[in-house]
Amino acid sequence: MKPTRKLHDLGQSLWLDNITRELLQSGSLERYIEELSVTGLTSNPTIFDHAIRSSGSYDEQIRREAAAGRSPEALFFELALADVTGAADLFRPTFERTDGVDGWVSLEVSPLLARETEATLAAAVDLHRRAARPNLLIKIPGTAEGLPAIEEAIFAGVPVNVTLLFTPAQYRAAAEAYLRGIERRIEAGLNPAVASVASLFVSRWDVAVRGNVPEELLDRLGIAVAGQAYRGYRELLSSARFQRAANAGARAQRLLWASTGTKNPAAPDTLYVTALAAPFTVDTLPESTLLAFADHGTRGALMPPDGGDCDAVLARFADAGVNVEALGARLQDEGAAAFVASWHDLLDRIASKSAAIAATGQA
Template sequence: MKPTQKLRELRQSLWLDNISREMLEKGILKRYIDEYSISGLTSNPTIFDHAIAHSHFYDKSIVELSSRGLEGEELFFKLAIDDLQRAADLFLPIHEQTSRKDGWVSLEISPLLAYDAEKTLLEAKRIHEAFQRPNLFIKIPGTKEGLPAIEEAIFEGISINITLLFTPEHYKEAAEAYMRGLERRLSKGLPLDTVFSVASLFVSRWDKATMNIVPDSLKNKLGIAIAKKTYKIYRDLLDSARWNLLAHKKANPQLLLWASTGTKDPQASDILYVKNLIAPDTINTVPEETLLAFADHGQIGEILPRDGGDAENILAQYRQLGIDDQVLGQRLQKEGAEAFINSWKDLLSSLKQKSSLLKTF
């Protein structure tokens, strides 16, 4: 049995952190679904920027849409939605077989709206209505400003991938926003079983941020420790009386998703964050190169301990070195939001350049 199939047996979903029209046209995504048990997909501005700028697969559509007056964000979202609709159709059998718990694709709203809850909600509703598929997660960052929009979107029946979570506290805030949205639906007599969510915890950026300031004995351990601590909180929440009341009313659990799981350290294992983050009822969304590496020489490590294992001990060792995980987590979220904005601007710039270039032919 392939390592990727073993993860499925352990109740962990493996999603691909990539999308391109080339993957769709050449049947690569379909092959990953069939051969490597990929059961979902995430995207972001950087992924689309690379896909559009470094291939000719979008040229015909760009020319056609530009001739109809589409440009900037409007042009991008039309291209992105076309790709993700095709991907969503490939995952639809999985979505139906798992009673909608798996088989999702994710599309991020404009990062320029990250600090405006009202506009974030309006954009989430617009994309949700335009997509016309049942298996779309709208990605909204779990920032202070994003949380009210997340709660309101859940209340209005829009399924959300809460992104840019770094600390266990960020996760708790995301889970609270999800539950508040569900509780408001319950108070209005609205169904709970039609709404879904995942909470995306970013892992590898912790280790990249501390790579050059810790001894070798602690390198590449911080992200996994943060994940273990978060996993304990996740399991505690699912066992809580508050959640059990919602579950009794057929609410769907908000699954914990490991994001940013490509290894950043060239000296470390290229499957570091796959083999060490195996846990039931979670999702690991991996870059394409990490997927291929795990399919080739994957190892199944120990299942994450329900109680967080050695997480607190590892975190204490980092604190002894002067690394405050609370402060660092806030910095990483802020830097992540800024990086998404920069990627968004790069994407729109690339699209403008390509549109102008194609008009000359």
């Protein structure tokens, strides 16, 4: 039995953190679903930028959309919607088999809207309507300005992937926003079964402190932070507040591990996948990490519901001068800025490719 199947069988969902048109057209995504137990997919501007830059498979659609006078941003969403709806259709059997617990794909609103609540909400509602797929999650950043948009999107019945979460406190704020939206639906007599995941970024913690902590603490910060967040997640699931909502038909907002590719070449390439094994969570894997774990990964002990030694490990980081809350706030700000930079790169790429295709008359 493949290691990916073992993780799936213990109750963890494995989602691919990648999408390209070749992945869809070549049958590779179908193979990952059938052979590697992949049950969902996430995307972001950087992924699409790489896909469009390194492939000619988008050229025909770019030519058509550009000829129709679409702006680079409008053109991008046409390209992205074509890919994510194709992926959503491949995951539709999983979605139906699990009654909507799994089988999701994610598409992000423009990162330029990360600090604009109303514009974020409007974009989320519009993208979900245009996709017309029940298993599409709209990614909204869990920034202070994003939290009201998350609550309103959930109240409007739009499934949400809360992204750019780093600290347990940021996770709790996202979970609160989700629950408020669900409780408002219950009060209004609406169906409260609106899905959501909360994406906690892991490996970026370890990149941020590398070179500033003792060697014995290398690659341990992200996992320790994840342990604290997991403890908060389990406490929320057992809380009277969530159980009241569940009794009315609400679903749990699942905790999702993001940024799980190993950045330290001296560390195991499956480091985070092994450490973050936990039932009723989602692990999003870059394609290289998925293939590595399928090939030689091992399933270690499950994450303890109480976070295990996470508090002791974090205390050692504090002794080494790491202020986790301040660093988490910085990482969220840097993450939002990085997504904006990727977004501009992506739109520039589309504009230049549109011009090149038009100039050469390529189809």
